[in-house]
Amino acid sequence: MQLLECPIRNYAWGSRTSLAELRGLPAPADHPEAELWMGAHPADSAWLREDGGRVSLVDAIAHDPAATLGSRVRAEHGDQLPFLLKVLAAEEPLSLQAHPSREQARDGFARENRAGIPLDAPHRNYKDENHKPELLVALTPFRALAGFRDPAKTVDVLKHLSGPIMKHYCDMLAEQPDSGGLRALFTTWITLPHRPLRALLDDLTDGCVRYLREDAHGPFRPVAKMLLELAEYYPGDAGVLTASLLNYAELEPGEGLYLAAGSLHAYLHGMGVEVMANSDNVLRGGMTPKHVDVAELLRVLDFSPTDALPVGVYNASPGGTAEFIYDTPAPEFQLSRIELDATGLHHSVSIGVIDAGPQILVCTHGGVTARCEGEEIEVPQGAALWVPACDREVILHAGSARSQVFRAVVRA
Numbered sequence: 001m002q003l004l005e006c007p008i009r010n011y012a013w014g015s016r017t018s019l020a021e022l023r024g025l026p027a028p029a030d031h032p033e034a035e036l037w038m039g040a041h042p043a044d045s046a047w048l049r050e051d052g053g054r055v056s057l058v059d060a061i062a063h064d065p066a067a068t069l070g071s072r073v074r075a076e077h078g079d080q081l082p083f084l085l086k087v088l089a090a091e092e093p094l095s096l097q098a099h100p101s102r103e104q105a106r107d108g109f110a111r112e113n114r115a116g117i118p119l120d121a122p123h124r125n126y127k128d129e130n131h132k133p134e135l136l137v138a139l140t141p142f143r144a145l146a147g148f149r150d151p152a153k154t155v156d157v158l159k160h161l162s163g164p165i166m167k168h169y170c171d172m173l174a175e176q177p178d179s180g181g182l183r184a185l186f187t188t189w190i191t192l193p194h195r196p197l198r199a200l201l202d203d204l205t206d207g208c209v210r211y212l213r214e215d216a217h218g219p220f221r222p223v224a225k226m227l228l229e230l231a232e233y234y235p236g237d238a239g240v241l242t243a244s245l246l247n248y249a250e251l252e253p254g255e256g257l258y259l260a261a262g263s264l265h266a267y268l269h270g271m272g273v274e275v276m277a278n279s280d281n282v283l284r285g286g287m288t289p290k291h292v293d294v295a296e297l298l299r300v301l302d303f304s305p306t307d308a309l310p311v312g313v314y315n316a317s318p319g320g321t322a323e324f325i326y327d328t329p330a331p332e333f334q335l336s337r338i339e340l341d342a343t344g345l346h347h348s349v350s351i352g353v354i355d356a357g358p359q360i361l362v363c364t365h366g367g368v369t370a371r372c373e374g375e376e377i378e379v380p381q382g383a384a385l386w387v388p389a390c391d392r393e394v395i396l397h398a399g400s401a402r403s404q405v406f407r408a409v410v411r412a
């Protein structure tokens, strides 16, 4: 096991304080810090210190896949780390997006190759052949849009938050309150010409302002505020209309949101731990100045109405250990949250099991000490630890009255 040196991605939507404070560095940082990448993604690998120099985790794994990944993971996923772990800090809303299924990704990747679209072209959708299920667990209160809301509820929301122009569309959805109706409405809105789009957006924002002024305790106040915020960040963007069709989730720290293939989503504000399959396949659906490929998006989106309920969490063993596992179906990863208390019952926990495969841990509160075969490593808050498959009997010890660690492994 070894500490990882992890790159930070400076996207414009990032926070200048969250990641710096997590890592105990001076805040605000000079630039927005959006994502801390802890993994072996070819675009931005983490690094391991090696006498005098450093080696990327990508190279370390390629050099000895048997020791780093172990036989189970190699057999199931090949000679690459199947997941990427991140800490994400959103100060401003990210674009609406969805990720393809494995089959869609394979088809799309081949199609774009045949068409001769370079991998780094701005209008390239498929960068690899993989799907990208993702799980986000909130570290702070976290706001997100995820999946299409039950259309009957959406009709109710729009009736309260908009005016005469929207009424026509509202009636359309009321007549066909299912995935077909959502698809029709989404397609109409995303292809509206500029002038009717502006008029419809004004109708919606005027409706939200009126609702907030007139109904001091109305149930749709959070949605109205969210839509006005998005309209301010993305004036004239049809994505704001789309946002009114999606579930608006406010996660508490520790709650997780799982995004399956085809689920339209956007992270709006907050800091969280995110784990995903090692893929770059993103289809944007609005709230972005970047390329939106409407035809491809329509091929991938899942319009079935859902609820954005937090992911179920279960205890790692019936005896009541300090580890809580997020229950998701993705084969590439399993994320758990470990809560330790230096003065209490759960002051240490064993995380090394035979055939656990590779593990990456990130300490999000307090600090921990990791021990393995006589070796000892301090993992301060904000630091990440790489545990190769060959390291067994790893034990984490709490460094403070409250130590919190997120642990990513390949699902068994």
Ligand SMILES: [Zn+2]
Pocket: 097, 098, 099, 134, 259, 265
């Ligand atoms: Zn995503």
